[in-house]
Amino acid sequence: MTLKAMPDFDYIIVGAGASGLMLADALGSDPHFGDKQILLLDKDRKQSNDRTWCFWEQGAGTFDNIVHRTWDTIYFAGKEYRARIPIEPYRYKMIRGIDFYEHYFGKLKGFSNLTFINAKVQSIEDQGHEVVVSTNKRTYTGSQVFSSIFDGTALTSQQRYPVLQQHFIGWFVKTRTNTFDPGTATFMDFSIPQKGNTRFMYVLPFSEKQALVEYTLFSEELLPEEEYENAIRNYLKQDLNCEEYEIEVKEKGRIPMTSYNFKQHNSANLLHIGIAGGWAKASTGYTFRSSALKVKKLVEHLKAERPLKSFDRRSRFWFYDLLLLDILKRDNSQGRRIFESIFKKRSPQLLFKFLDEETNFWEELLTMSGSPTRLFLDALRRRLF
Template identity: 50%
Template sequence: MNSSQIPHFDYIFTGTGLASLMTVYKMIVSGKFSDKSILLLDQDSKKANDRTWCFWEKGDSIWNPIISKKWDSALFANTNFNRHLELKPYQYSKIIGLDFYNFVFEEISKHSNITFLNEKVTDINELETHVFVGTDENRYTCNYLFNSIYTRAFAERQNKYPVLQQHFVGWFVKTKEEVFNAEEVTFMDFSVEQKGNTRFMYVLPTSKNEALVEYTLFSEKLLPKEEYEKEIEIYLKKLGSEQYEILEKEEGSIPMTCYPFWEKNTKRVLNIGTAGGWTKASTGYTFKNSDKKTSELVEFLQNENFQLKSFNKKSKFWFYDLLLLDILYRHNELGSSIFSSLFERGNPALIFKFLDEETNLIEDLKVILKCPKMPFLKALFRVFL
């Protein structure tokens, strides 16, 4: 095949995770890209339910048709206290991964200018006038490429920025006993044994006897799978459930780092999603950040003479996240006390606004000053040195 026979597209998306599918969906909704040819490439056909996304929001969003559950209340707990958080004006929302994939691909199927191919990307090569993409089956070129294939080595083979993982195993369970409060999500329950780490339970109940129960850590090293599952068993027993059925399982590991992935963006290649540093570094939350970033990106692409390299900008929140990660990397056992001090006395709506990176400096201080001061002062000293 000579170069003139290689299929050419205006945009290619390598990897069809959350960020890519959100971007393409919003390109469709905008009505501004119907004259652009778009190719999505992924070795995964996106026909399996591989994850659950949660986020807080005010009012409805474009994702409302696929939100399977909303909660107005959340529980935060540790060994010393329980606090029931009224989330208003926010609601905590859940989207099942397969519902999201089906929703977006159904819309994509209506547009002849968008193609999805189930192929594994093997090579990306940027040239002066275009980008070359090789797969295990074919070759393509495009004007601009959006890459969401995460390369672990970029973050993990450097020492300047700490790298933790938000790692978890979750069981969708149906219990014989009614042990869950269907109207309240358990946001973080630090009453589980910490074992020198930041460890908590996360519970998304859909009825009094059905819930997703996840054992989650913010730490550097993953555990043997049986350790996560043993802790879920212990927790269910503590809730009062002796008999239950495991309907489904999920597991994951999300990088938590302030490593500047965006520095690898170029004239024609933009890294997006986790590969672009879009995951909220201090929490591992992905959905809300990606929702914001993809809206910004779709607007950005409508500007004449846009430069992909200039899309990402570092903010004060990147610096706040860096301080927290520095603390948790050096003293992982402090996670429970830091988050507990924040939620024991803090205003839940203000905390969520802060985590959404929408607060002003005075509001930032109201949140930050709730945290233990000495660890952050030490981290501040280390980061500036």
């Protein structure tokens, strides 16, 4: 009888994005996993400022030492309702990608049981007794693998769940004249032409002359790149009365918005994390804080030695998100009406608590009753019958 070789690593983490790095740090810094060998794989060395992450949070938080800017007031604009709204005790926080990467890779160097390898993953196969991860350099085996590789074809090839995208292009601009209010983040400005979609401007001001100005959509299809950029150009000129500016950096991205069952792609020893695991909030596309909370739960799950396939059960919030996506899939122009109604009738503090999935049932009814209820009742009826 031949004995099977032990896997190379106890845990392999595929992808050094937000969820992968947070998980690597959580495992590496916890004495419970001190005797575990951990491998982190990514095709990129993460040495550029390739993205920004934003989230709302009450008081001081885990990431405050790398937060780039914060705001305690937000601006919302719809068709008829416009307001600058204090959000205390919450603050809206922004982290630059490069600051996040430098911080976490710096911490990972101090973990003797963690190895980072710059390699492109080509395939992952759970063989029962181990998971085989093939890269462009060599093949590694792990007892359990956490993968952030996202395959969008699984979403587009099914009809059961609506699939929208949060897609955007943003310009980091520097203006000649004072243009921005550095104390107020423009959370959603729906005053721009909707063109049958849910479209809004998003502005993060760093000073009176510097800001990130972003054109964002919640819709099914992407636009030609020039349409996003023309919208930003028009907004600067017509809404902010600014014609002289320098574009310092551009960023773009897209995040799936769906209640699709990502868990079906997990196996006994393979768990998908981040966007690939459905960790993005389906109704908003916000992923960063959700990933941080999921990582904490996952670490406790591993400590308890519970099966990977039982991690992260659905809650009632999953169904709330599904109803909103059903509405926007059926009529994408309804986004402005829904968000304007909620911001007009309810406080952002209640909305943030609801989106963080920390409300009780009565608070959820109160939040949802601030929206056009007929839309949600019709969506509920279609789902049930």
